[in-house]
Amino acid sequence: MIRVLSVFVIMILPKDFVLADCGVVTREQWDGLSPTRVEYLPRPVGLVIIMHTVSSPCNTDQTCAAQVRNLQTYFLDQLNYWDLGPSFLIGGNGKVYEGPGWLHVGAHTYGYNRKSIGISFIGNFNNDKPTPEALAAAKALIKCGMTKGHLKRDYKVVGARQLIATESPGRKLYQEIRNWPDWTDNLDGIKNN
Template sequence: MTGAAATAAGLTTGGLLRPSTVLADVRARAGVGDPAERAAAAVDPSVKQVPLRGVDPDGASRLPARDLDGVGVLSPVVSSPGFAAVGITWAPGSTVDGREFFVRTQTGSTWSDWQPMTVDPGHGPSSGSVDAQTAMPGTDPVIVGDVDAVQVKVTGAAQRVPSALTLSVIDPGEPVAVQRLAEASEPDYDSVEDKHSTSPRPRIRSRKQWGANESMRDGFAGYGKIRAGFVHHTVNANNYSRSDVPAIIRGIYAYHTQSQGWSDIGYNFLVDRFGRIWEGRWGGIARPVIGAHTYGYNEKSFAMAAIGNFQTVRPRPAVLRAYARVFSWKLGRNHLNARGRTTIDGRHMRTISGHRDVGSTACPGGYLYARLGRIRRRARKLQLRS
């Protein structure tokens, strides 16, 4: 639907498409498949939520005294089935300033060291958006993988425990045979020339291929206008296998929707360390779907998150190529130069920017951020080649 047609039909407000009005149009155009087909391949994650009210006595009895220094909150030991993800949320308006969050995992009889959990308010919906209406602040999800149990702690004993502090332990679910086949098959979206872009559409694996349970979505944030693309990372372990990736995405999806109260997964696209591109937020891969990834800029941008922690490792060349392909295509659809500059609400930036360019964050990690120039050059070459 063109902007003129949408306006004539009364579907726009302030330049954005109204979510409630366009939902039927999205279903027809998004290319997400028949509902019965989606249901057949969907995987059902489960979310175990544990209230955190102070130091759990049994949990404390398992720790040496040095691990309790400065601890104001300590969870019990919680079993962790599947290729798990964990996160901590709290009530809107509660302050966590001065607090730090940590998780450790148990495999067999062995416990890991405490691992920090990132708190990044910039990873989320913009104020006034559909997602913001029900959003719960929290840590970023941490993919702990195939472990037996988890435990979390929060430092800052002198401060009051944040209201509604809750640990979520997410089992991403076990795929049935039809889903395993979908995960292993070639991408649902093949690479094709796009007459609306200066670059071809890259190969993209669909939501169905990572097992998205569409009943977990609640609402739709609508469509905006793309003026830039943002590079993110998910800040989780980098040693996952190809077959782990769908479970990782389902864990992020479940945390964003069931624990943080967002309408859908926050990112528009994700890329794994093997360079495979995955569809993120629902609404059509070619369309300007409003995400929940870069606070204050979601309505005028899109984002792709690299699965891993690129503050600690260098991205593989396949990851950089994937970024160039997606960004050259999406920016090209909006008549934007991949090596150019843009302005969003008075702020000047590159059309391909890192999250840290517009927020107080380390995202997308120092090693990936250092490669943005390479991504821009490669993306621009793809635009000129077409």
């Protein structure tokens, strides 16, 4: 009888490798604070909500990281939230910044946080158009999230204004996402009553 010796190799991956899923700038990389509490998001989710921060735009790594830190301070200190509201933030530099991420419930769209991923573009897009780099980053993030199993294969993209009373994601950004193949105007089964 031949004995087969099996060897199992256990790899321990650095924390940044695991968190850098989909090329996201991690909380550690943008010098963010840890959340005060977390709630796990049941995945995969079928809804991606696009919004904007209604803040100054950013186009460099330094200014975008500073904007994300400022936004986190606002959410923690002024709004008394556990963390940043949006799951991810996207700068005009074409980089995606980690908020609660794929795994944790965010606080971005009242009534929809426990069943969606919120992606917020940094800036005010009522009059300004998002950069091509920011749009490409959002599309790549969503595609990666679907490929990695964070999003359902038949996920839908909507603007926050379709679900709650807000101007977000701003007229110019809303016009852009309405041309994405995964955007929907059919809110049956999505919109809360």
